[in-house]
Amino acid sequence: MSIVLQTKNINKYFRKPVLFHVLKNINISIKKGEFASIMGKSGCGKSTLLYILSTMDTDYEGQLYLNNELLTGQNHNKLSCIRNKHIGFVFQFHYLLSEFSVLENVMLPAKKLGEKSFEEIEHEAMQKLKILGIEHLALKRASRISGGEKQRVAIARALINNPSIIMGDEPTGNLDSHNSENVFNIFKQLCDEQGLSLLIVTHDEDFAKKTDRIITMSDGEIIS
Numbered sequence: 001m002s003i004v005l006q007t008k009n010i011n012k013y014f015r016k017p018v019l020f021h022v023l024k025n026i027n028i029s030i031k032k033g034e035f036a037s038i039m040g041k042s043g044c045g046k047s048t049l050l051y052i053l054s055t056m057d058t059d060y061e062g063q064l065y066l067n068n069e070l071l072t073g074q075n076h077n078k079l080s081c082i083r084n085k086h087i088g089f090v091f092q093f094h095y096l097l098s099e100f101s102v103l104e105n106v107m108l109p110a111k112k113l114g115e116k117s118f119e120e121i122e123h124e125a126m127q128k129l130k131i132l133g134i135e136h137l138a139l140k141r142a143s144r145i146s147g148g149e150k151q152r153v154a155i156a157r158a159l160i161n162n163p164s165i166i167m168g169d170e171p172t173g174n175l176d177s178h179n180s181e182n183v184f185n186i187f188k189q190l191c192d193e194q195g196l197s198l199l200i201v202t203h204d205e206d207f208a209k210k211t212d213r214i215i216t217m218s219d220g221e222i223i224s
């Protein structure tokens, strides 16, 4: 099966307040349709790694590939474009624009990409909301829906540009067990039915156990 995301010997150092080798020889491959989770104690480097994998941090040694294209060394504008088109993000806090409607929030990354007409984007945003079972919320203000619903809107927004991979930093960290399971099931369905790849940082062992593969980190290294 084809590889979507790959790293070769990624190392990262923080230089202040003292030199600190935070990521050590990270080699990861995520296949198309694979659902992987990253676990490890607080401070082991999970978020630092996710920042690099998501192209937001470019200050590292080693190589990062997305769909076999080398991203390391590409300029800021190119990376921003690749990120918007190919990588979807879901965070612990949804970062929806509370004064905007659910539909407007989902449409935003596609408007930013600027490749489709308003009508096309609106149609696709409605389709994403349908996949997540929340199309009835489309015209509601984002501030007037529940936490679990907000997280589903955040997933719909992450899907709008049909990315190759979704990365999540504790996307269920703020949800109760029922909503957390809902989000897991949605992710699983997206992998199985649409061939989407997922890489999710989580502290939730029950969530991680259900993924295809757990990548365990300790002190900046992958240990299993």
Ligand SMILES: Nc1ncnc2c1ncn2[C@@H]1O[C@H](COP(=O)(O)OP(=O)(O)OP(=O)(O)O)[C@@H](O)[C@H]1O
Residues within 6 Å of the ligand: 014, 015, 016, 017, 020, 022, 040, 041, 042, 043, 044, 045, 046, 047, 048, 049
């Ligand atoms: N900008 C920075 N400068 C210096 N050290 C940093 C910086 N950001 C993070 N660190 C340190 O790097 C280490 C890894 O941090 P990181 O946030 O990646 O951990 P984490 O595994 O995601 O933790 P958590 O599970 O608590 O979110 C920690 O020791 C942290 O204190």
